[in-house]
Amino acid sequence: MEVEDKKKQISSSWLLCYTKCFPFSPPSSLRSPESDSEEKKHDEAVSNLKSKKRIPGGWKSMPFVLGNETFERLATIGLLGNFLVFLMTQFHMDQASAASLLNIWSGVTNFAPLLGAFICDAYVGRFLTIAVSSFASLLGMVTLTLIVWISKLHPPPCTPQEVQLDRCKGPTTLHLGVLVIGLGLLSIGTGGIRPCSLPFGVDQFDATTDEGRKGINSFFNWYYATFTLVMLIALTVVVYIQDSVSWVWGFGIPTMLMCCSIVLFFWGTKMYVHVKPEGSVFSGIAQGVVAAYKKRHVKLPVDGEADGVFYDPPLAETIVTKLPLTNQFRFLNKAAMIMEGEVKADGSPTNQWRLCSIQQIEEVKCLIKIVPVWASGIICFTAIAQQATFTISQALKMDRHLGPNFQIPPGSLVVISMVTVGLWIPFYDRVAVPYLRKITKLEGGITLLQRIGIGIVFSILSMVVAGLIEQMRRTYARSHTRPNGVAPMSVMWLAPQLVLMGFAEAFNIIGQIEFYYKEFPENMRSVANSLFFCTVAGANYLSSFLITIVHGVTGKHGRPDWLAKDINAGKVDYFYFLIAGMGVLNLIYFLVVARRYNYKSSPQIIEEKPQLDLEVNATRQ
DSSP: OHHHHHHHHHHHHHHHHHHHHOSSOOOGGGOOGGGGGGHHHHHHHHHHHHHHOOOOOGGGSHHHHHHHHHHHHHHHHHHHTTHHHHHHHTSOOOHHHHHHHHHHHHHHHHHHHHHHHHHIIIIIOHHHHHHHHHHHHHHHHHHHHHHHHSGGGSOOOOOHHHHHHTOOOOOOHHHHHHHHHHHHHHHHHHHHHTTTHHHHHHHTSOTTSHHHHHHHHHHHHHHHHHHHHHHHHIIIIIHHIIIIIOHHHHHHHHHHHHHHHHHHHHHTGGGOOOOOOOOOHHHHHHHHHHHHHHTTTSOOOOGGGOTTTBOOOOOSSSEEEEOOOOSTTGGGGGGGBOOTTOBOTTSOBSOTTTOOOHHHHHHHHHHHHHHHHHHHHHHHHHHHHGGGTHHHHHHHTEEOBSSSSOBOOGGGTTHHHHHHHHHHHHHIIIIIHHHHHHHHOOTTSSOHHHHHHHHHHHHHHHHHHHHHHHHHHHHHHHHSOOGGGOEEEEGGGGHHHHHHHHHHIIIIIHHHHHHHHHHSOGGGHHHHHHHHHHHHHHHHHHHHHHHHHHHHHSSOTTOOOTTOSSGGGSOHHHHHHHHHHHHHHHHHHHHHHHHHOOOOOOOEEEEOOOHHHHHHHHHHO
């Protein structure tokens, strides 16, 4: 009788597991009379699973996904690659004000993906987020195009004499208001598109098959290949049109490309896989912090008495990465301690804001211990961000001729950094890493933190070189009288600092992205991607703060303003040296943080066994 009861129990338990894992009914021979009471629930589960069954579009949907992404990036990068020049020449803003506005807007834009990722994951899903954000970007581009097209929406043009006498009329409140609206719409669009476009492309492949996994790998390659191509086109062709042909065409062409992007995106709607939102990881992080605070007075058990004290339910996936409980930031472990009445009969917590799993707590710890490393990237990227501000100001006062009839657009100089990255990465991956691997016995040749630190060193060197070249440029400009104060030296003298910037990006930025990717659990990869954008945002705000302070403090008591409207009368080299000095302090801080950092423990890959096997093992014992 006991054996028969056990068989019935095994069959019933197995049925529940089978129903969760497979969208069809188990063989009738394996059913028990007790399991018939579950038949209705089983049929409902099967119906729900069938309704969710999706056939991935795979490569059939890629022309629409990649086409949308290519046109969108070509539009936004082409529109904004030369934006500092636009603010200075069309809105007649001085370089400090234009750089501050650009930095503040860039900061908002790079923080926006955090909010976009949360809304996408928790509420609306990737397709709808991209769709709404694309229209927001289009409206922003239309607004900026109208600004340069309609004369009442921008300051009147300046004559050469007015420029020389510094009597150009600046923007009015109306002009700035419309400009802010356009930039705000672009920020909304970027906040939704940036965190969703890459995951949406991955959604189109079935990761459970070999073909799908190969498709995902190829998609990544195509994604970054098209991104690089778009950057080169946007920063050369589109910037040249803006600089040499017409600002109306220079803004209008990216706007038309954005229209093409939206058309392509909706054209492939029937082929897309639409993944429903499943909740945001930010909620779990918040619950872990709140639960730890609520239990701050609870005493932690000693190590020998920890078994059964902490809430550690099995994860839902078939094969999952389970993080072990650690003693780092031990106070957070209190959030996982089981107190009386906190667990329901089915094993779920009665209040998720008071009891969290070990997995949740360890995810919070991953975020906390990475923050100091993340902070070190802000000053490093502050140096890199000068490519889009004062490097362009330098270029405007240098000889940009290539031949008698062609001038290099100032906004196109950043291509030098991109080419440096493009040439160095294959060499580093194929030559440097194998050689270093023989010496260090490390898979990556050097550790990720070492790679980030080398990038910081290159960023410091780039600022030192930039300051020295600026001293030379200003001396030439003052000693040789030329129209508009242009120094008689080639703009290619800026190449050394841009090459060093490229090395800083190749080591620090790529190192950061890989570091976040490897140190965060799989379900926190969206947070990892967002952290890099937060680094950029923090650098933009720091740069804007420095500009405001330097602009306000210098220039008093008869001393020259470092960031004067006329760069030849200023001391931009001092500003570069200031950032280099901050970089040295940042390097010391980073070395301390890196020395104390503990890499993530080797994850335990746990394969959840079917309940049938567990029950059979129990009967054998």
